Amino acid sequence: MRALLVVNPKATTTSERTRDVLAHALAGDLKLDVVGTEHRGHAAELARQAADDGIDLVIALGGDGTVNEVANGLLAAGPAPSLPAVAVVPGGSTNVFARSLGLPNDPVEATGLLLEALRAGRSREIGLGLADERWFLFCAGLGFDAEVVEKVEHRRAGGRRATPGLYVRSAMHHFLGGRDARRHGPLTLEVPGMDPIGGICLGIVQNTVPWTFLRDRPLNPCPQASYDTGLDLFALTRMTTLPTLRHLAQILGSTGNAPHGRHVVSLHDCDAFTLRAEEPVSLQVDGDHLGEHRSVTFRGVPRALRVIV
Template identity: 30%
Template sequence: MSKRTKIRFIINPTSGPKSRIDVPARIQELLDHARYSYDIVYTTHAGHAPELSHEAANAGVEVVVAVGGDGTVNEVARGLLNTEAALAILPRGSGNGLARHLEIPMGIEGALRILNQGHITTIDSGEINGHPFFTTAGIGFDAYISSVFAGNKKRGLQTYVELVMKEVRSFKHLPVKASINGNDLDTDCFVMAFANAAQYGNNAYIAPEADIQDGLLDVCLVRRLDLVKALNLSYCMLTKQLANADSAEYFKTEYVTVKTEEPMLYHADGDFMGKAQEFEVKMLPLSLKVLVP
């Protein structure tokens, strides 16, 4: 009999909207037990998942499954960077950006089917001021929304959209100095998004041409935003198109530096990281193994 692959499920019990699904029972029912031997562990606090995933990788676990949303996926993946263990995802959050980019089904049955039948590949990751990210990072309005969303008791897409609509008119662009591909930009910034994957989550495509294995960041710069530009950008994000040049500019690069006159908010994979006046954003090419369809 062939040796079974060791697999660990890391469950964030607080991720995403409330659900009556008994995840451990579904895992027991649907997992291919001829292929996998598994255990289940639970996170108890922020920053716990990287410890659990890195511990698993060091113990010879071959696949580590993040059961949660984008924040949980980020934490689990951080612990697996540059190891032999592969990340898998059972999406349980509100955005599920990396899972959607990798074409992982949103339902638990479909995601477990991919786990049973899928194969392992290697993808890039990014880093902003030392914080790893796997879908997007950014400064400006999207980071501001992340900071507000983090303190909101309500979760989900509707809450996120309501916050955007409420805050977009009052948020002000700020002057920044950026270096992209050796070219200096002295510009206003409403949003500067750094994309490894194509979307934030919920199929909102901030960088439709992003390739998660090309070793390049896709940078989307929105200098100023009025109603017309906001409508164009929103439509293009929802239809996976590049916005017109009046609304956004796009760059591909391995490395970006940004300096600001006053501290700006920033995020990594939708998690608010704080404020800074200098930003260094770079790629970590082919640094994470993932299980995909």
């Protein structure tokens, strides 16, 4: 089997030693090429070329952003049975996608499970989401959570590490500084066959669970989301302090129940919907900030990607 290992050398927990050890282990079972990414978007370029070259498997060693780029490169012309399969070795700070597939967060352990799956011929076809034309694996967001991601990326560019503490501090600072936006949200939800819902402050779109992790603690705004169904949405029309703390406790809870309350808007197993903004607001997909948008249409695409698990 011909395989390409795409390595993000700047991923939080990836090192040359890790790369070499894993490449050596994988090369025993695969005809393997190893390429490191050099700039943002490079993983997508490598994956697109791998598909054109008839490679059987693309393995991503990096964080969620690296895997997202690989998926977008492979799916540049849409899903097809002939596309390479995808495998993931976690090398980032959070690794939501890998962990949502049941992989351990340790790259050596994950490589061992990957080799077992390859030898047993195990794979799974999963549904993905589209935010306009950008594919996402597990989540997207418009509004508050994307603005927090933007702040974290800005701090990372200044040399800060992407730790759970950095996300928590950024979220708290943004929450305390944006009172007007939390009371009068700029977003309107449009779903075919439903009346529009305005005044939304926060829109989290999930393709699976969890939305993210706080260290080892899963956060589940949409606990019914699944790779085998359409998209789920958790939205808030108001983010005042006490109700928001209550919703956060529900998201952190282990009951499996969806957050509920007077200001909660939720969708489950939805084929498509649109979030429109009165003014440009931030968009994130799989934890990467994609700039500001006035309108984004989200669509669920079943059986879009084959993964080795």
